[in-house]
Amino acid sequence: MNIIIQVMVFVAAFVIGVMFIPALAYSGIKFKLPMKKMLGGLCFTLGNMSNGGSALYQEGNKYRMMPLHKRGDVWHIYDKNLKEWFSLMGNHTSVIGNRPFGILYDKLNSEPFINLEVKSIDLGVTETKGSHFLTKPRAGIPGFVPAHYMGDKAKDKTIIALDRLLDRLHAAGGTTQLGQAFNKAIQKHSVKNFDQGYMTILCIACLMLGCAAGYLVMGG
Amino acid sequence: MIVYVIITFVLGVLLFFVPALMIERLDIDKRIRIADFYFGLATRFYERMMFLQRKHGSLTIYPSEFDGQLQSEYIKLGKKSKGHFEDVYGCIGYWNQKPVLFADERTNCLFNPPLADIGTHFKDMVQNEKYRHVFDATSEIPVTAYCLHVAIDNTPGLVNLKDWVALVSGSASPFLCEMTDEFVRLSQQKYHSNKSIEAMIALTFFGIGFGAVGGLLYLTKSQYTQQIQEIVPLVIGGIL
Numbered sequence: 001m002n003i004i005i006q007v008m009v010f011v012a013a014f015v016i017g018v019m020f021i022p023a024l025a026y027s028g029i030k031f032k033l034p035m036k037k038m039l040g041g042l043c044f045t046l047g048n049m050s051n052g053g054s055a056l057y058q059e060g061n062k063y064r065m066m067p068l069h070k071r072g073d074v075w076h077i078y079d080k081n082l083k084e085w086f087s088l089m090g091n092h093t094s095v096i097g098n099r100p101f102g103i104l105y106d107k108l109n110s111e112p113f114i115n116l117e118v119k120s121i122d123l124g125v126t127e128t129k130g131s132h133f134l135t136k137p138r139a140g141i142p143g144f145v146p147a148h149y150m151g152d153k154a155k156d157k158t159i160i161a162l163d164r165l166l167d168r169l170h171a172a173g174g175t176t177q178l179g180q181a182f183n184k185a186i187q188k189h190s191v192k193n194f195d196q197g198y199m200t201i202l203c204i205a206c207l208m209l210g211c212a213a214g215y216l217v218m219g220g
Numbered sequence: 221m222i223v224y225v226i227i228t229f230v231l232g233v234l235l236f237f238v239p240a241l242m243i244e245r246l247d248i249d250k251r252i253r254i255a256d257f258y259f260g261l262a263t264r265f266y267e268r269m270m271f272l273q274r275k276h277g278s279l280t281i282y283p284s285e286f287d288g289q290l291q292s293e294y295i296k297l298g299k300k301s302k303g304h305f306e307d308v309y310g311c312i313g314y315w316n317q318k319p320v321l322f323a324d325e326r327t328n329c330l331f332n333p334p335l336a337d338i339g340t341h342f343k344d345m346v347q348n349e350k351y352r353h354v355f356d357a358t359s360e361i362p363v364t365a366y367c368l369h370v371a372i373d374n375t376p377g378l379v380n381l382k383d384w385v386a387l388v389s390g391s392a393s394p395f396l397c398e399m400t401d402e403f404v405r406l407s408q409q410k411y412h413s414n415k416s417i418e419a420m421i422a423l424t425f426f427g428i429g430f431g432a433v434g435g436l437l438y439l440t441k442s443q444y445t446q447q448i449q450e451i452v453p454l455v456i457g458g459i460l
Contacts, residue, residue, distance in 0.1 A: 009225055010224070010228045013225045013226075013228040013229040013232065014228045014229070014231060014232040015232065016229060016232060017228065017229040017231060017232015017233040017234075018232040018233070018236055019232075020229075020232070020233050020236070021233070021261065022236075022261060025261040025264035025265055026264060031265070033283060033296050036265050036266065036283045039265045040262045040263075040265035040269075040281070040283060041281055042262075043258045043259070043261040043262035044258070044259065044262035044281055046237065046240040046258040047240075047255045047256070047258030047259040049240040049241070050240045050243045050255035050258055051251060051252065051255040052243065052251070054255070055378070056271075057376075058313055058334065061312065061313045061314060062313060062315070063313050063315035063320050064315070065255065065256070065315075067248065067251065067252060067255070077376070080249065080252050083249070087375070088375070088376055088377055089376065089378070090377040090378040090379075090380065092379060092380040092381065093378060094277075094381070095278070095279075096279060096280075096281065101279060102378040102379075103271075103322075103333050103378065103379045103381065104333075104377060104378050104379060105334045105337070105376075105379065106376075107334075107374055107376070108374070110334040112334055113334065145369055146369075146371075148371075149369050149371045154371060156373065156374050156375075157371040157372060157373055157374060158371070158372045158373075158374055159369050159370070159371050160338055160369060160370045160371075160372065161369055162342070162369060162370060199418075199421070202418070202421070202422055202425075203421065203422075204425075206422045206423070206425035206426040206429065207426070207429040208429065209426055209429065210425060210426040210427060210429020210430035210433070211429040211432065212429075213426070213429070213430050213434075214429060214430040214431065214434030215437065217430070217434055218433070218434045218438055218441075
């Protein structure tokens with residue numbers, strides 16, 4: 001009887017051990033920041049390790065994670081719905097938990113670009129200049145559209161009208177905020193070196209050194 | 221007995237890690253299921269998840285919080301220090317119903333990966349001699365003109381976060397591409413000027429210490445010795 005109880009205790013301890021981290025995740029306990037960072041980071045790293053490398057894929061305003069793998073010089077992602085690997089452009093990856101990590105997005109349906117490229121836009125192309133098309137001057141400066149962005153050559157590309165994209169950002173207050181953010185960031189950097197603790201230690205240390213030097217010099 | 225129970229418990233916890241370590245042997249669909257389970261747990265722990273691009277270009281994940289008063293996103297870096305990041309249009313996306321944000325330590329800004337990608341494309345365009353066109357529209361005055369459009373290949377591509385540039389309005393150019401470089405330059409300038417101020421403060425304190433002790437010793441050895449020996453205990457007593 002005793003043995004059965006002992007075995008049950010061990011089995012229970014083992015099961016509780018396995019379920020410990022998932023139970024913490026689903027318990028709804030509000031962890032303090034270091035604990036949150038440690039447990040969340042651990043699970044994320046394990047996920048990335050399981051995938052062997054991951055890509056965070058943005059569709060609209062939703063993200064999903066896909067396995068990321070390098071074959072030869074080309075990165076590939078695996079779509080679990082289509083059960084197929086797809087090659088990617090570019091080579092820009094980072095590393096999280098010793099596994100590659102990349103970010104990509106759906107170029108046709110990404111939120112900032114919706115309706116920007118499907119609208120028919122009158123560019124006011126007036127004449128050609130070399131292999132490019134001149135557009136109406138804006139603020140006194142003539143713009144141009146490279147020839148390989150127009151017609152059949154643009155079929156496999158998403159064309160973003162920069163001024164329209166900028167208008168959208170302006171309307172949302174994005175660019176103004178960003179400009180302010182830059183200024184604030186520069187200010188923050190300028191005071192960063194005057195960290196209170198560091199300056200206190202520096203001042204006390206210099207004061208003590210000064211005292212010691214004064215004592216030695218004056219032959220106390 | 222209790223020791224063995226604890227050991228069994230620890231073995232159970234360790235078993236939680238095993239699938240991630242043994243994954244090479246499994247087929248891709250099983251791996252994805254296991255990975256999704258782990259990622260699901262990670263998003264359960266984080267209320268808001270921030271991918272922070274560090275100054276040297278590496279990527280780190282932080283649990284992030286929103287400061288309603290300052291209207292900015294922040295992460296806690298230490299017990300008292302916080303890193304604040306200003307909001308920019310369209311930053312938030314969702315993963316497992318939890319907000320996901322991207323921030324850059326160099327600029328203290330949140331950013332949107334697609335916009336970062338456009339910024340990088342644009343920067344490449346105007347910096348690449350192939351696309352930088354200085355031409356004469358009126359046959360008299362040469363003008364630098366930038367493209368009105370950016371083309372991105374429709375094949376999915378990995379976003380270049382390391383070299384992302386900000387989308388900032390300007391009068392002549394719609395995008396101020398040199399912003400990041402300018403920011404780095406200004407930061408360094410400020411850093412170096414701070415270093416000289418720091419040196420001045422250090423020297424001042426050194427001087428105060430030197431002057432105080434040196435002066436006191438000088439006076440104790442001089443004609444004022446008697447008076448000082450009487451005054452100092454009185455001063456100290458008064459202070460206490």
